[in-house]
Amino acid sequence: MDILVISPEAGNWTSPSSLTTAVNRMADAFLRTGVRALTISPFYKTKIKDPENYECIFKGKEWLHGRSFEVYRSKNDALHTYIYNEEFFNRPFVYGPPNDIPYGDNHLRFAFLASAALAYASAIRFRCMAIIGHEWGGALAGALATTVYQEDFESVPFFFFVHNITYDFHVSSSEIENIGLPRKNYNMDGYEFWGKVSLLKAGICYAHKVIFPSPGYRDAMLYTNLSGGLSGFLNHNADKLIGIQFGVSYEFWNFNKENRPIKDAKKNARKELAEKYGADYSNKLLMYVHLDAEAGNTSETLATILADVTKENVFVLVGCSQNHPDWNYYNECARQDPKSMQVIEFDETFTDVEKLRSILAASDIMFAGNLREPSTSILLKSLACGCIPVTGRNVGVASMLTDYTFDTAAAANAFLVDDANAPHLMLPRIKDALNVYQTDTADWDKVVVNAYGGFHYEWDKTISKYLLIFGELGL
Structure with a gap:
């Protein structure tokens, strides 16, 4: 089985974030089960360890706006592939300065990431059985797979991983077409949130299944006020939501x-x-x-x-x-x-x-x-x-x-x-x-x-439960 994984953070960072660590451990565990997970994230030169050891292996243009991108990989790390674009990813911070206003074009940056990842997978004929998007930074892959990239990916199930529901990015409805979302789903039951577009809701809206990092967290999102105003929307999509405990190494x-x-x-x-x-x-x-x-x-x-x-x-x-x-x-x-x-x-x-x-x-x-x-x-x-x-x-x-x-x-x-x-x-x-x-x-x-x-809860146990879900969908 081949899986395409799109995440705003992953790979060999000098100081890994919690999201980076989780995505990396999943990639390791998928490989141990015989699953080839093509994990794609941005190439942050300020975050990657020893960036000089990476080489460009592909150049192309994504299909949403025709922007150019490069694909980098290290000879010492075959699990992780990186998308680079000077305008979007040559910045000192991932989302914006700490404790300050996020970059105003984050919606464009991560729509580009999803689009470039799908364009690269299409170019190398990577015939995946599933697409995984992590957090709001990987959320738009689900929508783009059914619109711009429908010829290659419309029938491929999209799994959206919500690591922490408090993280989201909201953008004006005037940007809907710019990030590849169908306007017909701009409503309360779709990706609209208080008059703006919620990238988190967009990920959930176009997902076949939404994976939370523990059963307790999934239940808290449905039955408490911790979901930050999304409880009605989440309950409307309750059949999609699954809580699977993340493991540790x-x-x-x-x-x-x-x-x-x-x-x-x-x-x-x-x-x-x-x-x-x-x-x-x-x-x-x-x-x-x-x-x-x-x-x-x-x-x-x-x-x-x-x-x-x-x-x-x-x-x-x-x-x-x-x-x-x-x-x-x-x-x-x-x-x-x-x-x-x-x-x-x-x-x-x-x-x-x-x-x-x-x-x-x-x-x-x-x-x-x-x-x-x-x-x-x-x-x-x-x-x-x-x-x-x-x-x-x-x-x-x-x-x-x-x-x-x-x-x-x-x-x-x-x-x-x-x-x-x-x-x-x-x-x-x-x-x-x-x-x-x-x-x-x-x-x-x-x-x-x-x-x-x-009580051993390894990442392998987590991955085995993911594979059971894939199997239930006939993958």
Whole structure:
């Protein structure tokens, strides 16, 4: 089976974004199953590692506006192909300056990406069985396949992957024809959004299936107000929407390369972390709190109960960047109580994954409040390091976890609450974890083993579920 994959971000970046990482891992996993996925993204010279190692392998013109494009590939990376156009992709940022107004022509840039990708696939006679578009930057491929490129791709199913529904690009209705959309679908049930064109809605509108990064996120889009005004439209298209849990790369997140008993491996990881950061964790329950951009209300929930937590035999590790609004607060708390708390600095993008792995490997539990990360991959990473999540039943992957009780100890791998945004529910579960850790070491060891060795959700499992969906459509 051959698949055409179009994404605004992918490939060998010097500092991969979460979208880049997910698309790359999918490409790897597709290949392992024997599927050839032609993954196409823009050639960002400011993002790609060692751009001088790439060569132009094709030159052509896309069919929407007849603009010229070049196709680049590295001899060392056959999985990824890149589209280049000086006007659209020779810019310092992908979508626009951080925390500023996006580029005003983003709709034209990513319509061009989709059009050039389809033109290239047509030119090399890449007869794909499916087309995948990632995020709003790959959304227009579905429409273009049925209009400008209908001769080659009209019968090919389009699968739209929504990694985070909060990301969208809106443009004036005067631009509809410029980006290849049929005007007949400019309505509430199509791609219209408050008098403008929503590229996200366009992707959903022309998709055969819409894939969300976890079952919990799909349900949240349908049954809560998190969908940003799209709940009616999403419910109208509910039959298209599928939630499939994104995986993680256990080859990387497994810190125990020597295959020691997990109890010994974590003890050693704790010792190394304490030496690195000059801390004394002694025999306390080590609790990690990850405050990145997707942490949701985790910080607010923690702040409410922090004084109560530090009164217990718990040491709190906070991973945070200096740009986080609560950076000063947590550093001051740690300064006042260094025997119970420490802040470990990350950069704003949290790209130092080796640092994160070392922290999770050393930690006993992870405090995860009302996470906004759609796939909640941080929980999978935590489990892969034998670090037990304390989180809500409605948080992404948590619906697949087993809560600890006296009766479920043999299978448990998490401490769950009904609402991870509720401090009065989270605090007792931390105390429950502490009690098991201190007084029932046999049960605690079981929970750690269940997390580390019993719950593996590799990308291969994710891809196998995608292939089942393709199979149901007769592909």
